[in-house]
Amino acid sequence: MNAHTENTPGRYDAMVIGGGAAGLSAALIMGRSRLSTLVVDAGEPRNAPAVHMHGVLSRDGTSPADYLAAGRRELASYGVDVREGRVARAAADNGDGFLVVLADGTRARARRLVVATGLVDELPEIDGVAERWGRDVLHCPYCHGWEVRDLPFGVIAHPAMPAHQALMVSRWSKDVTLFLHTAGGLSAPDAALLDAAGVEVVTGEVAGLAVEDDRLTGVRLADGRIVPRSVVFVGARRLAARDDVLRELGAELRETPFGEFVAVDETGRTSLPGVWAAGNVTGPQEQVVNAVSRGYRAGVAISNELLFADLEAAAARRPAG
Ligand SMILES: Cc1cc2nc3c(=O)[nH]c(=O)nc-3n(C[C@H](O)[C@H](O)[C@H](O)COP(=O)(O)OP(=O)(O)OC[C@H]3O[C@@H](n4cnc5c(N)ncnc54)[C@H](O)[C@@H]3O)c2cc1C
Incomplete structure (x- = not known):
């Protein structure tokens, strides 16, 4: 684990739920920002049935599986942990960060969350x-x-x-x-x-x-x-955001022409302090490049927020004068 932030041992700075294009992109920039980062991924990206992926500059025609495998290799060089698994639930951890429980019972703690769990096309x-x-x-x-x-x-x-x-x-x-x-x-x-x-x-x-x-x-x-x-x-009969974790946490939703999706600002910040969302869980129009861009924005926003939170805490501890 990196240790460049004011964090408690055993707790990640950030956890990314969902390791598709959006989640891996968020993790990449957070790893590069020296945040200890965990990605938990259930391994079912939306475009898995397609043999080739298109419209992604410099990766046009790559298979979706090869693209994500290359992304995971890049994460490894920045010390990001990637775990196969499904997050069953997340809850506020005594008002300071989040406790996340996987379907197999494993638990992990993190100061910030990025939910990038995608959507399901109901055909x-x-x-x-x-x-x-x-x-x-x-x-x-x-x-x-x-x-x-x-x-x-x-x-x-x-x-x-x-x-x-x-x-x-x-x-x-x-x-x-x-x-x-x-x-x-x-x-x-x-x-x-x-x-x-x-x-x-x-x-x-x-x-x-x-x-x-x-x-x-x-x-x-x-x-x-x-x-x-x-x-x-x-077209899909319904586009169902995989937003159980966000709903359980109580994130605000917004009505769209495609159904209900989580409400986020330009950086992917939800209505819940400390929780970001990126990619198709926020709306169906995020193609791969857009999902990558949204993940990046969320990662940068978290990096900045933690930097200033830690600096302000350190400044408050310094003796006056
Ligand atoms: C058939 C098809 C073909 C497509 N082709 C293209 C294309 O050629 N070019 C293009 O730009 N776009 C394409 N798209 C759109 C593309 O799939 C999306 O833009 C992209 O997948 C969005 O990325 P994402 O990271 O938001 O979600 P996803 O790629 O769906 O990734 C979400 C990940 O989160 C995981 N997850 C979900 N819930 C949990 C949980 N509770 N715990 C842990 N992990 C969880 C999932 O298993 C998945 O691995 C296609 C879509 C379809 C349906």
Whole structure:
């Protein structure tokens, strides 16, 4: 453990819950700031089903697993501890820092917390969608649109925003079919935009995906029709933040168009003194580079806060004059 702060033995300066892009980035900058830091990670990053990660400058096309493994290697050189495990709960530790309990009963203490536990994409219950998620069933054209450009796309409408995803992906292919599935219908403005984008609209419920030789070949409708498609875009039914630890601690939440997420300031500081949050646990729009950036900000904010807390305590102890 580093010992460059006014800390009690056996207690970390900072603990990061979740070792994805956001958490590892926070840990990297805190380790480099000579804070004793522990990362506890359950090992289920959101993009794990995807073979390649895109849009990450200088790491475009790397596998998500290789990216995080490289991050962990970097942490090791700054003395950051990384532990596999799941945090079951965290609680204030007699008004001074936090006591964190892992699912296996292990306990750890830390002065500050960064919660970077990500979110879960709750997928529509359509036969084949979960099985092919991240392969030829996709959600984000910025992540994977280039790799499937110009192929025949299917888009399964989200009931809340039936036209949105089909319009988005029309930049990557001129052959887009929107399946209205359970979305009631289209507004006149949406219909006009879809028409302008050359998107074909198919009504009727989707029963599942047609797959041959482990390759998506079409979208199967409840009436038995199969519309040949090579790629399907679909939005999650619900984006569920993995925020149990934050909720239990009593962090304030905010309503967003995607559901409830923890309220944070620009540095990731939550409403709870000493607790930061970063990455997808704070909102679904943080792609990998954004998650890395948010983790970095949280790490710097904690480093500064502890520096001044320790200096002020030391100054108060010095004899006057
Ligand atoms: C299929 C798919 C493909 C994607 N492709 C791309 C892409 O190409 N480019 C891109 O920029 N973005 C992509 N994304 C988005 C990307 O996954 C997120 O931006 C990124 O994962 C956010 O990082 P994070 O650190 O916030 O969360 P995560 O990466 O999800 O990491 C959170 C970590 O916290 C752990 N954890 C959760 N709860 C606990 C707990 N209680 N205790 C300990 N650990 C816990 C989890 O197991 C996980 O390891 C993709 C998303 C999906 C769904």
